[in-house]
Amino acid sequence: xxxxxxxxxxxxxxxxxxxxxxxxxxxxxxxxxxxxxxxxxxxxxxxxxxxxxxxxxxxxxxxxxxxxxxxxxxxxxxxxxxxxxxxxxxxxxxxxxxxxxxxxxxxxxxxxxxxxxxxxxxxxxxxxxxxxxxxxxxxxxxxxxxxxxxxxxxxxxxxxxxxxxxxxxxxxxxxxxxxxxxxxxxxxxxxxxxxxxxxxxxxxxxxxxxxxxxxxxxxxxxxxxxxxxxxxxxxxxxxxxxxxxxxxxxxxxxxxxxxxxxxxxxxxxxxxxxxxxxxxxxxxxxxxxxxxxxxxxxxxxxxxxxxxxxxxxxxxxxxxxxxxxxxxxxxxxxxxxxxxxxxxxxxxxxxxxxxxxxxxxxxxxxxxxxxxxxxxxxx
Amino acid sequence: xxxxxxxxxxxxxxxxxxxxxxxxxxxxxxxxxxxxxxxxxxxxxxxxxxxxxxxxxxxxxxxxxxxxxxxxxxxxxxxxxxxxxxxxxxxxxxxxxxxxxxxxxxxxxxxxxxxxxxxxxxxxxxxxxxxxxxxxxxxxxxxxxxxxxxxxxxxxxxxxxxxxxxxxxxxxxxxxxxxxxxxxxxxxxxxxxxxxxxxxxxxxxxxxxxxxxxxxxxxxxxxxxxxxxxxxxxxxxxxxxxxxxxxxxxxxxxxxxxxxxxxxxxxxxxxxxxxxxxxxxxxxxxxxxxxxxxxxxxxxxxxxxxxxxxxxxxxxxxxxxxxxxxxxxxxxxxxxxxxxxxxxxxxxxxxxxxxxxxxxxxxxxxxxxxxxxxxxxxx
Numbered sequence: 194x195x196x197x198x199x200x201x202x203x204x205x206x207x208x209x210x211x212x213x214x215x216x217x218x219x220x221x222x223x224x225x226x227x228x229x230x231x232x233x234x235x236x237x238x239x240x241x242x243x244x245x246x247x248x249x250x251x252x253x254x255x256x257x258x259x260x261x262x263x264x265x266x267x268x269x270x271x272x273x274x275x276x277x278x279x280x281x282x283x284x285x286x287x288x289x290x291x292x293x294x295x296x297x298x299x300x301x302x303x304x305x306x307x308x309x310x311x312x313x314x315x316x317x318x319x320x321x322x323x324x325x326x327x328x329x330x331x332x333x334x335x336x337x338x339x340x341x342x343x344x345x346x347x348x349x350x351x352x353x354x355x356x357x358x359x360x361x362x363x364x365x366x367x368x369x370x371x372x373x374x375x376x377x378x379x380x381x382x383x384x385x386x387x388x389x390x391x392x393x394x395x396x397x398x399x400x401x402x403x404x405x406x407x408x409x410x411x412x413x414x415x416x417x418x419x420x421x422x423x424x425x426x427x428x429x430x431x432x433x434x435x436x437x438x439x440x441x442x443x444x445x446x447x448x449x450x451x452x453x454x455x456x457x458x459x460x461x462x463x464x465x466x467x468x469x470x471x472x473x474x475x476x477x478x479x480x481x482x483x484x485x486x487x488x489x490x491x492x493x494x495x496x497x498x499x500x501x502x503x504x505x506x507x508x509x510x511x512x513x514x515x516x517x518x519x520x521x522x523x524x525x526x527x528x529x530x531x532x533x534x535x536x537x538x539x540x541x542x543x544x545x546x547x548x549x550x551x552x553x554x555x556x557x558x559x560x561x562x563x564x565x566x567x568x569x570x571x572x
Numbered sequence: 573x574x575x576x577x578x579x580x581x582x583x584x585x586x587x588x589x590x591x592x593x594x595x596x597x598x599x600x601x602x603x604x605x606x607x608x609x610x611x612x613x614x615x616x617x618x619x620x621x622x623x624x625x626x627x628x629x630x631x632x633x634x635x636x637x638x639x640x641x642x643x644x645x646x647x648x649x650x651x652x653x654x655x656x657x658x659x660x661x662x663x664x665x666x667x668x669x670x671x672x673x674x675x676x677x678x679x680x681x682x683x684x685x686x687x688x689x690x691x692x693x694x695x696x697x698x699x700x701x702x703x704x705x706x707x708x709x710x711x712x713x714x715x716x717x718x719x720x721x722x723x724x725x726x727x728x729x730x731x732x733x734x735x736x737x738x739x740x741x742x743x744x745x746x747x748x749x750x751x752x753x754x755x756x757x758x759x760x761x762x763x764x765x766x767x768x769x770x771x772x773x774x775x776x777x778x779x780x781x782x783x784x785x786x787x788x789x790x791x792x793x794x795x796x797x798x799x800x801x802x803x804x805x806x807x808x809x810x811x812x813x814x815x816x817x818x819x820x821x822x823x824x825x826x827x828x829x830x831x832x833x834x835x836x837x838x839x840x841x842x843x844x845x846x847x848x849x850x851x852x853x854x855x856x857x858x859x860x861x862x863x864x865x866x867x868x869x870x871x872x873x874x875x876x877x878x879x880x881x882x883x884x885x886x887x888x889x890x891x892x893x894x895x896x897x898x899x900x901x902x903x904x905x906x907x908x909x910x911x912x913x914x915x916x917x918x919x920x921x922x923x924x925x926x927x928x929x930x931x932x933x934x935x936x937x938x939x940x941x942x943x944x945x946x947x948x949x950x951x
Contacts, residue, residue, distance in 0.1 A: 273855070273881060280848050295882075302889075303848055307882030469659050469682055476652065502652060503674075503686030510681075 194230050194265025194290040198250070199258035200300065203235075203286070204278055206248040209430060210239040212402045213246040214271045220316070225268035226275075227315045228288070230261045238318070239271065244399050245318050245433040246406070258285060266312035267296055274298075277305050318433055321424045325389040326417040327361065329381070331407040331427070334414045337368055337379045338404040340562060343530040345397035346372035357400055358441040361391035369444050370397065375527045376444060376550075376565040377534065394441050395423055399434035406432060448552060448565060452543035454486055454516035456493060457556055458509070460540045464532040466507050470497035471525035473505050481569050482525045486544070488514045497525070512539060521547045522571040531564040573609050573644025573669040577629070578637035579679065582614075582665070583657055585627040588809060589618035591781045592625040593650045599695070604647035605654075606694045607667070609640045617697070618650065623778050624697050624812040625785070637664060645691035646675055653677075656684050697812055700803045704768035705796040706740065708760070710786040710806065713793045716747055716758045717783040719941060722909040724776035725751035736779055737820040740770035748823050749776065754906045755823060755929075755944040756913065773820055774802055778813035785811060827931060827944060831922035833865055833895035835872060836935055837888070839919045843911040845886050849876035850904035852884050860948050861904045865923070867893045876904070891918060900926045901950040910943040 207226070216224055218241055227238040234252040238245065252259050267290045278286065281300035289297045294309040329337075338357075346354035357370045364383040369376065403425055407414060415426040418436075425432040470482040476499035483496040493509040521544060531553050532540075539556040553564040586605070595603055597620055606617040613631040617624065631638050646669045657665065660679035668676045673688040717736075725733035736749045743762040748755065782804055786793060794805040797815075804811040849861040855878035862875040872888040900923060910932050911919075918935040932943040 270881065273851070276851050277848070280844070280851065282844060282848075303845070303884065303886040305848075305852075305882060305884045308880070465659070465661060466682070469656070469661075469684075472652070472655050472659065473684075501687070502649065503684060505656075505682065505684045507682040 194228075194267060195262040195288070196230050196235060197258070197260045197262070197285055197287045198235065199256065200278060200281055200284055200286050202250060202257045202259075206237050206250055206430075207275055207278060209406055210237040210246045210248050211271060211275060212239070212406065213241055213244045214239040215241040216272060218242070222268060222310055222314055223316070224271060225310055225315070226271040227266065227268050227312055229266040229312065230264045232261075232264070234259060235261070238315070240316065240318070240433075242316075243396065243435050244402055245431075247318065247431040247433075249429040251429065265290055267294060268310040268312050268315050269296060269307065274307065277307075318431075319419060319422045319424075321417055321419040321422060321433075325387075325391075326415050327366070327383060327387050328413050328415045329366075329383075331411045331414050333381060335404045335407045337381060338400045340379050340534045341368045341370045341377045342397045342400050342404075343534055344370040344372055344375050344377035344564075347397075348372070353394060353437055353439045353441055355398075356394035356396050356437040356441075358394050358444070359391055361387055361389070363387070366391075369441075371442075371444055371447075371565075374524070374567050375531070376447060376563075377531070378444070378448070378563045378565075380561040382561075389418075391418060393418060393423065394437040394439070395434055396437055399432075403432050403434070406430065447550065448563060449543070449545050449549065452516065452545060452552075454488070454514075454519045454544040455541060456486055456514045456544075457512040457539060457541050459512070460532050460535040461537050463509065463540075464529060466495055466509055467525050467528050467532065469507060470495045470505055471529065473497035473499045473502060474525055475499075476502045479569070479571075480524055480526065481522045481571060482528075483520065483522045483571070486511075486514060486519045486521075488516055488518070516544075519544055519547065521551070522569045523551075523566055524569060527566050531566060534564065535562075573607075573646060574641040574667070575609050575614060576637070576639045576641070576664055576666045577614065578635065579657060579660060579663055579665050581629060581636045581638075585616050585629055585809075586654055586657060588785055589616045589625045589627050590650060590654060591618070591785065592620055592623045593618040594620040595651060597621070601647060601689055601693055602695070603650060604689055604694070605650040606645065606647050606691055608645040608691065609643050611640075611643070613638060614640070617694070619695065619697070619812075621695075622775065622814050623781055624810075626697065626810040626812075628808040630808070644669055646673060647689040647691050647694050648675060648686065653686065656686070697810075698798060698801045698803075700796055700798040700801060700812075704766075704770075705794050706745070706762060706766050708745075708762075708793045708795065710789075710791045710793050712760060714783045714786045716760060717779045719758050719913045720747045720749040720756045721776045721779050721783075722913055723749040723751055723754050723756035723943075726776075727751070732773060732816055732818045732820055734777075735773035735775045735816040735820075737773050737823070738770055740766055740768070742766070745770075748820075750821075750823055750826075750944075753903070753946050754910070755826060755942075756910070757823070757827070757942045757944075759940040768797075770797060772797060772802065773816040773818070774813055775816055782811050782813070785809065826929065827942060828922070828924050828928060831895065831924055831931075833867070833898045833923040834920060835865055835893045835923075836891040836918060836920050838891070838917075839911050839914040840916050842888065842919075843908060845874055845888055846904050846907050846911065848886060849874045849884055850908065852876035852878045852881060853904055854878075855881045858948070858950075859903055859905065860901045860950060861907075862899065862901045862950070865890075865893060865898045865900075867895055867897070895923075898923055898926065900930070901948045902930075902945055903948060906945045910945060913943065914941075 283301040286300040298305040498504040608615040662680040665679040677684040877883040
């Protein structure tokens with residue numbers, strides 16, 4: 194195996210594939226990057242057994258300046274090889290597998306010889322049928338991921354809650370995550386009805402890595418499933434993730450239908466106020482801020498308190514405030530995550546009682562995105 | 573004590589003074605920021621006992637929007653207070669010390685009440701005479717610091733080597749640092765002869781913090797000494813550091829006068845080559861790279877090697893190469909630090925033998941700046 198390639202084009206895909214490579218793996222060969230040169234071009238593969246990423250660099254794209262002199266395959270130590278490629282002196286580099294998996298990397302007057310591994314020992318990626326594919330706009334899918342993964346649990350005690358629950362019926366794709374203290378739910382209407390129905394749980398970590406691979410030029414993301422794997426295709430990159438096994442709790446009943454107190458805020462300015470209040474609650478043993486709402490005088494006030502350090506009080510400016518008087522306490526970190534997920538928009542918060550979950554929705558689009566937070570009992 | 577101030581002007585000095593404040597201190601009041609409001613303006617003080625920084629915000633500078641309603645002093649928890657000031661909603665803030673050191677910080681509709689401490693319990697800063705002052709250009713002094721602190725030792729076994737040795741005789745200021753494996757020496761000719769002579773050792777950590785406080789608009793730095801303290805004045809900021817006590821070793825004899833092999837390089841491209849070679853040496857137990865020089869065929873080659881991973885070899889392009897053939901090994905990290913300190917310039921490296929220290933100087937200014945590195949025996 195021997196090829197010459199443009200270093201920048203190679204580094205770009207090396208960085209993409211490296212997202213899946215961990216130095217903390219129990220399978221030594223997975224610390225490596227797999228390279229395969231064939232007639233199509235150069236394929237890079239990285240995997241940590243949970244996630245696998247494969248990227249193809251086309252031989253026929255002149256930007257890649259890819260010239261394959263002889264085909265073949267090799268596995269190279271990923272972190273180390275990446276450091277070398279980053280620091281090579283010239284725009285192009287040549288990689289040549291000599292005898293016994295020894296690999297020579299040359300660029301200008303610099304020449305590295307490193308020990309590779311037999312690519313035949315690298316685990317095979319799962320094979321996934323193309324039948325059930327749906328296609329989403331990259332921007333929309335990245336937003337869906339970022340809005341839902343915030344509510345994923347990071348406790349391994351209930352592994353099922355470390356994933357996002359995806360269901361697809363007709364043209365409705367629903368994504369839900371909850372760590373049992375809060376919940377985030379996002380709905381997307383597909384342009385056309387899908388032929389299949391989905392009911393799968395994708396690990397939050399996989400989705401976070403996937404969202405980072407969706408570039409800003411809004412590529413299409415194709416999603417397809419097998420029994421225990423999901424495959425996302427973005428341009429010439431394949432992203433595999435295992436699925437979580439088990440039954441996701443029924444979350445539809447958790448979302449209250451009615452409200453006794455309702456307030457509208459600018460999400461960004463409310464976020465700033467909660468951040469200030471949380472400065473003090475973070476110093477306290479129980480990380481809680483208090484919100485009081487009084488529709489009669491239109492006043493909303495937020496309080497934070499730490500017995501050691503002091504307290505903070507701030508009057509908020511709701512756009513609208515209706516319903517019963519209310520005093521409610523909550524974890525400000527959940528509130529901050531939820532408010533950040535809305536970006537710069539108006540939101541409506543709907544409360545029923547001091548001990549029942551409350552919901553946040555965008556005022557303009559209350560059907561497709563909802564955040565739910567369970568309050569904290571302080572009395 | 574009560575005042576209103578422009579938040580940005582206040583934050584700027586709060587950040588400067590905070591450099592001296594550590595949360596890991598054995599003297600609890602030093603985790604605080606001292607504020608004194610008097611007729612001149614507002615003085616901020618931070619200290620970790622080794623370094624103290626004091627900044628004055630003038631009442632008569634309209635940019636500061638400083639209005640002192642009543643004078644006084646307070647000590648506030650620094651990290652926490654800084655977080656509050658950063659997140660306040662409006663451009664201005666009001667600070668009001670009410671009863672029992674309770675302090676109210678208000679900005680817009682946000683109001684914090686935090687517990688302060690009695691400023692009378694804050695340690696006093698040393699008093700330093702103005703007699704022996706010398707003045708340096710900020711750019712030059714920052715360069716001197718950055719060029720010498722790299723060679724300071726970070727081992728507490730010989731505390732004296734954790735400082736930079738400053739000597740001043742007539743108009744010659746000399747700064748030297750060595751960790752006994754390498755040495756860096758910088759000379760500055762003052763515009764006028766100083767009245768005093770200096771022979772002091774300033775902790776490397778103090779100098780690093782000081783260099784960060786020298787802004788890019790090249791302010792003058794005034795330096796003056798007392799028995800065991802040095803005071804630097806930059807505009808309205810005072811920077812105190814303790815001095816290290818003891819005798820600094822005589823370093824003048826360490827620098828070889830003659831050379832048997834000499835080579836000229838572009839510092840930046842040699843740095844890139846050493847960085848590549850060190851990728852492999854870092855994976856090895858003994859972190860060493862090898863350089864061979866042969867003036868007959870004009871060839872210079874650098875080698876790095878790790879038994880586990882592989883090796884690297886790169887032919888260098890010296891601008892000039894004279895003297896005996898040589899093979900020498902050294903710690904590439906020392907070489908990288910030294911080369912970075914030259915920036916983008918031509919340097920000359922002078923060798924005497926494979927086991928004797930070699931020196932690096934800028935080709936254009938070989939008198940005022942010299943780096944020395946002790947090689948490593950590999951045979």
